[in-house]
Amino acid sequence: MKLASWNVNSLKVRLPHLLDWLVAQTPDVVCLQETKLEDAKFPLVELESAGYHCARSGQKAYNGVAILSRLPLSDVATGIPAFTDEQKRVIAATCGEGSSAIRVICAYVPNGQAVGTEKYEYKLKWLAAFRMWLGAELAKSRRLAVLGDYNIAPADADVHDPKRWEGQVLFSEPERAAFRGLLELGLKDSFRLFTQPERSFTWWDYRMNGFKRNLGLRIDHILLGGELAPLCRTCIIDPGPRRLVRPSDHAPVLAELD
DNA sequence: ATGTCTCAGGGACTGAGA
Secondary structure, three states: OEEEEEEOOOHHHHHHHHHHHHHHHOOOEEEEEOOOOOHHHOOHHHHHHOOOEEEEEOOOOOOOEEEEEOOOEEEEEEOOOOOOOOOOOEEEEEEOOHHHOEEEEEEEOOOOOOOOOHHHHHHHHHHHHHHHHHHHHHHHOOOEEEEEEOOOOOOHHHEOOHHHHOOOOOOOHHHHHHHHHHHHOOOEEHHHHOOOOOOOOOEEOOHHHOOOOOOEEOOEEEEEOOOOHHHEEEEEEOOHHHHOOOOOOEOOEEEEEO
16 A cells, blocks of 8 residues: 655646656555645546545645545544644545555644744644644554654754754754654654665755755655554655656655555 | 745735745
8 A cells, every 4th residue: 555645735736747646656545735725626526537535625825635545535534623723734534444444644734934933833832732633543543644744854864954954943843852742652754664865855945946956854754653654665755746847845755555 | 145936816916825
């Protein structure tokens, strides 16, 4: 089973890229972030024609998440219970049926703008609520996968220039502590289960030729619960879509489970 | 060199968010 996460930065603009990529990679489950579409404008017909069941939670202009699955989707839920939020950042669904089913959570963690701002405080509060909820979800099932744009680079190896980024949003110590808090629940960062190339990133700023110069961060992650992590065979970043004309600023991440 | 991209509002361009 192939799981993927991709911040598409507008599903309307990136739909041709996504449809080509689904054919090329044939993922079984895809978590999308920053769809930036109201549910009524979600390209259901195109994605169902491509072979995917769809669950989405979107809004106009900002945020928006979706889960695509070749296997039937059930028990769709949106948002973090006990955290009131107008922003559409979380959707969960069960993919598949019976004992092989997995619970999938797709998350678009707040960006945080800059350390010290209100948006940064919102990010930390959001992450605290997210952690509480994931703890409860793991108590129900360890066949849990939590995919998304975390907007956190967990360690020095995930940043092109750790000294320049030290203390900055996406790499500040409180954010990294929040990420470690998720791992302490028993979730594994699937990318780090394997030896990886140095300077592996999932996001590059559009400005300053960030991608060409590989000035990136690894902020998109696939976390796996205790029952799924031992089944993970590979985890890779696919930079292919980032090389295309009019790319998203993020590349997709893929994990393959037995 | 805030050096790009996307979206909304309004109907060209500016501001917000990332």
